[in-house]
Amino acid sequence: xxxxxxxxxGLLEGSLLALxxxxxxxxxxxxxxxxxxxxAVVSEGSIYPVLLRLQKNKLVTSVMRKxxxxxxxxxxxxxxxxxxxxERFKEHWEKLSAGVYSLLEEGDxxxxx
Amino acid sequence: MMLSKExxxxxxxxxxxxxxxxxxxxxxAEITAELEDHLLVAEAEGKGIKDIIGSSPREYMKSIGKxxxxxxxxxxxxxxxxxxxxxxxxxxxxxxxxxxxxSKVGIWGLGTVSALSFVLYGFLLVRVLPKFFHxxxxxxxxxxxxxxxxxxxxxxxxxEQDPFFIASPMQNNLIVIGxxxxxxxxxxxxxxxxxxxxxxxxxWGPLALRFTPEHINEDPVYITxxxxxxxxxxxxxxxxxxxxxxxxxx
Numbered sequence: 606x607x608x609x610x611x612x613x614x615g616l617l618e619g620s621l622l623a624l625x626x627x628x629x630x631x632x633x634x635x636x637x638x639x640x641x642x643x644x645a646v647v648s649e650g651s652i653y654p655v656l657l658r659l660q661k662n663k664l665v666t667s668v669m670r671k672x673x674x675x676x677x678x679x680x681x682x683x684x685x686x687x688x689x690x691x692e693r694f695k696e697h698w699e700k701l702s703a704g705v706y707s708l709l710e711e712g713d714x715x716x717x718x
Numbered sequence: 719m720m721l722s723k724e725x726x727x728x729x730x731x732x733x734x735x736x737x738x739x740x741x742x743x744x745x746x747a748e749i750t751a752e753l754e755d756h757l758l759v760a761e762a763e764g765k766g767i768k769d770i771i772g773s774s775p776r777e778y779m780k781s782i783g784k785x786x787x788x789x790x791x792x793x794x795x796x797x798x799x800x801x802x803x804x805x806x807x808x809x810x811x812x813x814x815x816x817x818x819x820x821s822k823v824g825i826w827g828l829g830t831v832s833a834l835s836f837v838l839y840g841f842l843l844v845r846v847l848p849k850f851f852h853x854x855x856x857x858x859x860x861x862x863x864x865x866x867x868x869x870x871x872x873x874x875x876x877x878e879q880d881p882f883f884i885a886s887p888m889q890n891n892l893i894v895i896g897x898x899x900x901x902x903x904x905x906x907x908x909x910x911x912x913x914x915x916x917x918x919x920x921x922w923g924p925l926a927l928r929f930t931p932e933h934i935n936e937d938p939v940y941i942t943x944x945x946x947x948x949x950x951x952x953x954x955x956x957x958x959x960x961x962x963x964x965x966x967x968x
Contacts, residue, residue, distance in 0.1 A: 632752055633759045648772035649760065653753065657785035669748065672755055679752045 613647075617655050619694035620644060622683065625665055626691055629682045631672075632656065656681065664690050725757040725767050728775055735779045738840065742789040749782060799907065804832045806900040810917055813893035814924035819881035827874035834870070838863060857956075 624630065624638055635656075636649040659665045664687035672678035683691070721729070729750050736746045753770075760770055771778040808828050812818045842863055885893060897917070904913040926944075 631755075633756050636756075648778075649756070649765075649769060650753070650771040650778060651781070653749065653756075654781045654785045657749070657782065661785060661787070667748075669751070677751050678755050679748060 614655075616698075617644075617652070618659065619691070619698065621652060621655055621659060622664060622687055622691045622694065625659075625681050626683045626688065629680050631678050631680050635681075659687070663687075721754065721757055722761055722767070725754075725761060728767060728771065729754055729757070731775065732779050732782070736783055736786065739783050740788050740790075740793040741783065741786045742792065745786050749786070799904065800836075801832075802900050803904055803913065804835075806897040807917070808832070809893055810897040811920060811924050813885065813890045813897065814921055814928065816887060816890045816928050818885040818890050818893055820883040821881040823877055824874065824881070827877065831870045831874055838866075 620639070621635060624635055630638070632652060635652055639652070656665070660667060660681075663684060665681045665683055667679050667681050669677045669679055732753070733746060733750050736749075737743075757767065757770060761767075809818060842859065846859060901913045901917050905911060
């Protein structure tokens with residue numbers, strides 16, 4: 606697995622948690638919101654294995670309800686454990702992105718010189 | 719709103735794939751319903767199935783399966799029950815005819831053929847049939863598989879020699895009752911009539927053979943009448959299934 610794919614996998618997990626933390630939502634809506642944020646997902650369906658993993662690790666819970674489209678729709682909401690995990694993700698991301706950003710900035714500076 | 723043929727086929731393939739991997743039925747129902755809902759909305763907005771599952775359906779199925787738990791309990795009940803069902807099917811007809819016997823060739827042959835038919839049907843169910851779900855070939859493939867396995871079963875039956883156990887009439891009846899119990903249990907378990915309907919039709923021939931006097935049994939007129947009646951019944955079943963499918967699609 607390439608570094609980008611692996612990185613994206615971890616980021617997708619955290620981002621889905623962040624999205625679900627904003628309020629109860631379902632699969633299709635999640636992909637729409639990801640797109641609004643210009644989140645590059647390989648394919649829309651790639652959120653489902655991640656959602657299954659989040660649920661398996663008890664970070665989110667789900668409930669099946671009838672949808673206007675026809676089949677039953679699965680709505681996700683975040684759990685207490687999920688909220689704690691989200692906080693950890695945020696901290697990690699802030700540290701990581703600050704580090705990467707500063708490194709890249711420095712690199713840009715060298716190029717100019 | 720309806721799913722496109724391609725999307726519908728993908729859902730069927732996914733369901734069969736996950737079932738064959740021993741995943742929990744409840745979880746399978748949830749994930750397929752969820753994807754069905756997504757595909758419905760996405761297709762209504764003009765997106766193609768590749769936008770949703772990527773370019774390799776097989777890889778996508780694997781990624782889903784990897785995140786789902788293996789249901790050991792379901793698998794542990796299903797496996798022995800399937801073996802019991804196969805045993806019941808192979809004992810039912812000879813016991814009904816009052817000719818149940820066991821020989822070494824018979825046991826080994828039936829064992830091997832059962833294992834082979836498991837593999838054949840397993841392969842068909844997961845890999846081949848979902849691709850033909852909406853075409854006429856579906857019935858042709860199922861029919862061919864049925865004819866091949868029945869043919870081998872019959873060949874083993876004819877090869878059978880030197881039985882070391884020949885059932886008495888009482889034992890034959892007990893075996894029949896045992897088989898019926900297995901069929902009914904399966905019908906309850908699988909929530910379908912198939913394990914009752916198939917033996918029901920299977921039983922006519924042997925019962926007739928056992929209880930009709932020989933002079934009627936060899937009379938060509940009666941044989942012709944029976945063949946005509948059977949053909950009519952089978953034709954009407956096929957017609958009924960075909961019409962039901964068509965109605966479903968409409």
